[in-house]
Amino acid sequence: MKINLKIWRQAGPNATGKLVTYRLDDVSPDMSFLEMLDVLNEQLIAKGEEPVEFDSDCREGICGMCGLVINGEPHGPRVTTTCQLHMRSFKDCDTITIEPLRADPFPVLRDLVVDRSPLDRIIAAGGFISVSTGAAPEAHATPVPKKNADRAFDTAACIGCGACVAACPNAAAMLFIGAKVTHLGELPQGQPERAARIVKMLNQHDAEGFGGCTNVGACADACPKSIPFDVISQLNKDLRTSLVRGL
Amino acid sequence: MKLLMALTGSLFVLFVLMHMYGNLKVFAGQEAFDSYAHHLRTLGEPILPYSGFLWIFRIVLVLSVIGHAYSAFYLWSKAHNARSTRYAVRAAGAAAWRTQTMRWGGVALIAFLTWHLMHFTTNKINVNSAVSDATIGDSPYQLVVASFQVWWITVFYLAALVAVGLHLQHGVWSAVQTLGWAGTPGARRISQLLGNAVALVVSIGFALPPLFIMFGFVK
Numbered sequence: 001m002k003i004n005l006k007i008w009r010q011a012g013p014n015a016t017g018k019l020v021t022y023r024l025d026d027v028s029p030d031m032s033f034l035e036m037l038d039v040l041n042e043q044l045i046a047k048g049e050e051p052v053e054f055d056s057d058c059r060e061g062i063c064g065m066c067g068l069v070i071n072g073e074p075h076g077p078r079v080t081t082t083c084q085l086h087m088r089s090f091k092d093c094d095t096i097t098i099e100p101l102r103a104d105p106f107p108v109l110r111d112l113v114v115d116r117s118p119l120d121r122i123i124a125a126g127g128f129i130s131v132s133t134g135a136a137p138e139a140h141a142t143p144v145p146k147k148n149a150d151r152a153f154d155t156a157a158c159i160g161c162g163a164c165v166a167a168c169p170n171a172a173a174m175l176f177i178g179a180k181v182t183h184l185g186e187l188p189q190g191q192p193e194r195a196a197r198i199v200k201m202l203n204q205h206d207a208e209g210f211g212g213c214t215n216v217g218a219c220a221d222a223c224p225k226s227i228p229f230d231v232i233s234q235l236n237k238d239l240r241t242s243l244v245r246g247l
Numbered sequence: 248m249k250l251l252m253a254l255t256g257s258l259f260v261l262f263v264l265m266h267m268y269g270n271l272k273v274f275a276g277q278e279a280f281d282s283y284a285h286h287l288r289t290l291g292e293p294i295l296p297y298s299g300f301l302w303i304f305r306i307v308l309v310l311s312v313i314g315h316a317y318s319a320f321y322l323w324s325k326a327h328n329a330r331s332t333r334y335a336v337r338a339a340g341a342a343a344w345r346t347q348t349m350r351w352g353g354v355a356l357i358a359f360l361t362w363h364l365m366h367f368t369t370n371k372i373n374v375n376s377a378v379s380d381a382t383i384g385d386s387p388y389q390l391v392v393a394s395f396q397v398w399w400i401t402v403f404y405l406a407a408l409v410a411v412g413l414h415l416q417h418g419v420w421s422a423v424q425t426l427g428w429a430g431t432p433g434a435r436r437i438s439q440l441l442g443n444a445v446a447l448v449v450s451i452g453f454a455l456p457p458l459f460i461m462f463g464f465v466k
Contacts, residue, residue, distance in 0.1 A: 006335075019335055072338035097336040104329050169346070170322065171329035211329035212249065212322045215421040216346040230424075230435045237427025240250075 001027040001087060004095040005040065007052055010108050017108065019097065029088035033076065034059060034066060036087055053111040059083040061224065064159030067166070068112055069099040074163035074222045081161065081224045101166035105173075105208045116162045118208040119176060123160075126200030127180040129189050142188050152186035155179045157225040167222035170211030175219035177201050178231030181238050198238040199247050252318040253422035255311035260419060260445060262308060263411070267452040273465060274456070277388040284387045316357070323350055352414050359407045366394070374400055395460035404457050412450035419445045 003024045010017030024043075027036055034056050041051035057065035061084040070076035076085045090096060098112060106114040144152075156179075164175035181198050184190030190197075213232060220229035269287075272280045291300035366372050371390055373380055378393040395401050420429070420442030429435040459465045 008335075069334060069336075072334055072336040099334055099336070102330055102332055102334055104331055170326035172326075209329055211326040214322055214326075214346065214349065215417070215424050228432055228435075230430050230432055233424045233427055233429035233435065235427075236249075236425050237430050240427050243250075 001029060001090070001092045003027045003036065003087070003090065004093070006095065006097040007112070008099045008108075009052070009111055010100075011110065013107055013109055017111075019099075027087050029086065031087045032059070032083055033068075033070070033085040033087065034083050053109075053113050055113050056083055062159060064161035067101055067116075067161045067163055069101060069166055071097055074101065074166040075161075075224050079224060079226060081159075084224075101162050103162075103165045103171040103210065105171070105210055106162060106165065114162075116160070118210070119160050119162060119165075119173065121208065122173065122177060122201050122204045123180065125204035126193070126197040127177075127184070129184060129193060131189065144187060148186040152183050155183040155186070155227060155231055158183075158223075158227055159225060161224065163222045163224060164219035164227075165210065167218040168211065168213075169216055169218060170214055172211045172213045172219075173205055173208075174213040174232045174235060175223060175227055175229070177205060178233075178235040179227045182231040182234045185234065185238060194238065195242045195245055195247055198235060199242050202239065248318045248321050249425045251314050252322075253425040255315040255318075256418050256422045258307070258311050259315070260415065260422075263415075263449055264445075267449060270453060270456050273388065273391060274459070277386065280388040280391075281386050312357070312360075316353070319350060319353055346417055348410075348413050349417055352410050355410055356407070356414060359410070363407075367391070391456070392460050392466060395457040398461060401457045401461045405454055408450045408453050411453070412446040415449055416442050416446035418442070 005022040005024065006019045007022060008017050009020045022040055024036065024040055027039070031039070034054070037052060037054060044051050054068060055065050057063045059066075061081040064081075066082040067074060068076075068082045070082070070085070075082050076089065078085050078089055100106075100108050100112045100114050101116075105118040106116055108114050158176060158179035160176065162173075162176075165171055165173045168174075177198075181194075181201065184197065185194055215232070217229050220227060269283055272283050288298045288301055295303075366374075367387070367390065371383075373383060373390065373393060375393040375397050377396070378389075383389040383393055395404070420438045423429050423438035423441065424435070429438045456465065
């Protein structure tokens with residue numbers, strides 16, 4: 001396959017970036033998207049140019065490290081992560097525009113690499129349960145109904161990649177928070193800190209400079225883990241409960 | 248902030264449904280329509296003065312409009328500040344256009360509302376040169392009928408109804424979501440259907456009287 005690429009190049013956090021055009025003549029449809037970028041980088045290095053910086057780690061869709069906006073869609077046209085997207089999803093001679101995840105709380109460090117630590121700080125503000133560490137507790141000691149366990153598991157699938165923020169017209173991180181409060185809220189272990197959790201996480205979210213949700217739904221469309229949009233309503237319900245309790 | 252948006256929005260939905268019910272009285276004839284309009288002014292008497300209830304209602308609505316618009320601008324500016332570098336390419340998402348109309352559509356609706364109030368409430372503007380002011384007199388029924396006999400007034404109101412419908416379609420379900428009642432896949436589906444239903448009922452319900460008047464079924 002022949003592929004034309006327009007890639008956002010930016011030398012550093014404060015440098016001015018621009019889209020630069022590249023051309024690859026021999027791309028296999030079986031390559032993953034990141035392998036295609038690896039091929040490009042090998043050619044750039046051979047020519048003595050700076051390779052395109054991008055994040056990746058597990059390359060099997062479970063770590064949340066990769067995340068590029070491909071033709072205006074975070075993680076591209078398929079419901080999966082960028083690393084699990086393959087070139088067969090594109091046509092011969094396609095022009096593909098690759099941009100970093102865009103949101104002011106995610107400053108571009110270089111090229112396609114952004115700093116997503118605001119999401120870590122939101123988790124640190126309340127997206128956890130406080131337990132004493134030690135041996136794993138007996139699994140049957142705390143029964144969880146199957147329905148709740150399933151929903152907790154589905155929402156725990158969030159890998160924190162930031163695609164929801166990148167897709168949101170308001171650059172809000174509500175799907176990310178919704179996934180976490182639903183995950184912990186479905187489980188008995190999550191109850192003691194439940195009311196305070198949502199308030200702390202939202203305060204951190206606002207302090208980081210994310211926008212507010214207007215229920216557009218672009219986040220859930222972009223989510224590589226199919227986190228459902230209704231977790232945001234769960235978030236609002238938890239918030240309402242907390243407000244009534246005066247937290 | 249979003250709760251303010253959802254609560255004031257819900258109030259508008261209730262008001263609009265009530266307003267639509269009143270409008271449909273046009274089909275019951277002049278007497279029913281005019282006595283309904285008069286009754287609104289005597290509602291709550293003698294505890295409240297003439298038009299007292301109406302004025303309380305109007306003040307609540309105006310405050311709600313201010314609250315609704317304030318939270319919209321708050322969210323708008325927050326969104327603007329949260330992404331100062333825009334994407335070069337934007338995917339043509341299905342979610343996009345309906346929700347994009349919320350902000351500009353809302354501004355357009357305020358402009359429409361201003362005209363609408365001047366037309367039927369404050370100035371009672373007679374746009375139909377074929378009907379004399381004396382014929383209209385104090386009858387709201389005659390004013391409505393005279394107005395919608397003018398084709399471009401009807402077309403303008405129909406356009407406004409499309410804007411109202413689009414606003415409601417996203418707004419109703421969005422309010423349910425914000426109030427926390429759409430927390431499961433089933434509840435979300437129901438509330439989205441509710442949004443579509445309210446939008447359709449309101450746009451069609453309001454469109455009937457002008458259309459029937461324009462085509463001469465109601466005189």
